[in-house]
Amino acid sequence: MDASVKVILTDIEGTTSSISFVKDVLFPYAAEHLPQYVRDHINDDAVKPALQQTAELAAEDGENLSNDDIADNTDALIEKLLQWIAEDRKATPLKALQGLIWKTGYENGDYQAHMYPDATEYLKKWHDSGLPLYVYSSGSVKAQELFFGYSQDGNLLPLFKGHFDTLVGGKRETQSYLNILADLQKNHAGLHANNVLFLSDIKEELDAAKEAGMQTVWLVRENDIPADAEHKAVKSFAEI
Known part of the structure; x- marks a missing residue:
């Protein structure tokens, strides 16, 4: 690895872990359990704000789901959230609710998060060598912590110094990586953009990180590596 790399920032889905686990296990689990979970926890401090944010986002789409009493629109809000799951929309309130639901599944032992063996091996090696590791995923920070805390390779959460989600911005937006860099610099004096290596399976995310000045590596797990790859x-992680 380039000696200039002082921090590694990694994506999850398609990078450290299979896309199929998220698509075929986590998303269906959330869709199945979301209606009852929302109804059972509608007044919880974590759920009520997420429902209000859902109404606000729906309003931006031209739908009026807001009400002084959010409970009056529960069914419509649930329907909207299920629609977003089907569309794989990266909506922050949906991600928050999914994280809460997935927590139940992890704790009940309904599933364990998939990890590519090479990812687990090298994340451990990098951590042991003193290289700070961070995560940036469209899933909420809570969902990320659950993912690595309940992985098939055990509790990997201690490997990471911090987590970022869409609250810093969209993953295909250059400003998001500048926001992350500013946060990292609070804990790592003298850190520059080119000292950060971002790992992802999505070219557009890598483009944004590169534009922000970061180094990049493209994980191409399933398909052939493009001959004209710009990154x-x-x-596998063993080739980094």
């Missing part, structure tokens, strides 16, 4: 492209 260093590898099949």
Whole structure:
């Protein structure tokens, strides 16, 4: 690895872990349990604000789901959230609710998060060498912590110094990576953008990170590596 790399920032889905686990296990689990979970916890401090934010986002789409008493629109809000799951929309309130629901599934032992063996191996090696590791995913920070805390390779959460989600901005927006850099610099004096290596399976995310000045590596796990790849492209963490 380039000696200039002082911090590693990694994506999850398609990078450290299979896309199929999220698509075929987590998303269906959330969709199945979301209606009852929302109804059972509608007045909880974590749920009520998420429902209000859902109404606000729906209003931006031209739908009026807001009400002084959010409970009056519960069914409509649930329907909207299920629609977003089907569309794989990266909506912050949905991600927050999914995280809460997934917590139940993890704690009940309904599933464990998938990890690519090479990802687990090298994340441990990098951590042991003193290289700070961070996560940036469209899933909420809570969902990220659950993912690594209940992985098939055990509790990997202690490997990471911090987590970022869409509250810093969209993953295909350059400003998001500048926001992350500013936060990292609070804990790592003298850190520059080119000292941060971002790992992802999505070219557009890598483009945004590169534009922010970060180094990038493209994980191409399932398909052939493009001949004209604009980023260093590898099949596993062992090649980084």
